[in-house]
Amino acid sequence: MTSSIVDFLLKRSSVPIPELRAPAPTDSEIATLIAAASRVPDHGRLAPWRFILYRGDAREEIGRKLAALAEQREGPLPENRRNQELTRFSRAPLVIGVVSSPKESPKIPQWEMFLSGGMAAMNLMVAANALGYGTNMITNWYSDVPEGRAILGLSPQERVVGFVHIGTYEGTAPERPRPDPATLYGDYSGPWSGPWEG
Template structure:
């Protein structure tokens, strides 16, 4: 258990730009996704799903996302559009985590959304446990209607994260962690 606690205490996210090949193997990816799906799930609704985007099959997706960005930002410069291309083409692997909200009297929407968020967090932890870096991003594409169509999302689905995964290039920046006395109250 000490190793698990140490992993959780030292978990950090490298910049997506610092993630390089190799990506996880198919066996490692399946293990990560199995762990990602092992989250609190009131009502056993499985209010999440995963879309896997390996680097070698992502070129068409990147161009469609760039076109969506251009359509939504007609005054964007070529540099800004290229930045959006890089955002989706740089990491060796991206897993899109989708939340599927199903109206349910006993399971509020927020619990379903939080379950999908927990799947994102478990995916980050699993990647780090297997020796990879991972970063959870959203950005405009997570909320863009045309991108929602591009990812094949139903009306009751939304993207909750693009999880970028790969090997870490260089040192990971260690940000200051919160002072517990500033965020914990006892009543």
């Protein structure tokens, strides 16, 4: 059992968003995904994240609003760029926004709450993959501007962890170069002795 889970994780990969098709996860499966996503380290039991489902006609509505916001910021858009904005959320049958929703805490720093949201996003994707769905998580320009976050349903104090695109994927996920694990770790060798910045 354990080795099969490790094998699964070693083969996990994102798939191209335009190749995600219906059917999307059912309501029951979505409930399972959210339950899995919430089982992450969460010091203080703050649940400093939430999830927004973008599906159905809402995906096209968001596209129209993002295209209008892009034109407001940049001026008239070329047709291909406008179409890109119009279809940001409609390429996959389901997009789940993972939102960092920090809570007031005298003990738990904000950055740790954000990291907990990142772990929730990863659990969400792994759970969707385990149910047989393809996934891809992105953020994009609208995550970095207050007006974009407002369009997507976030409050001013919230931030985007990622938008997880989910759907049925037929094919083999493309492999990409991965870092050599042997270069990513080593034994502790004492305090940092280089120049201190910050």
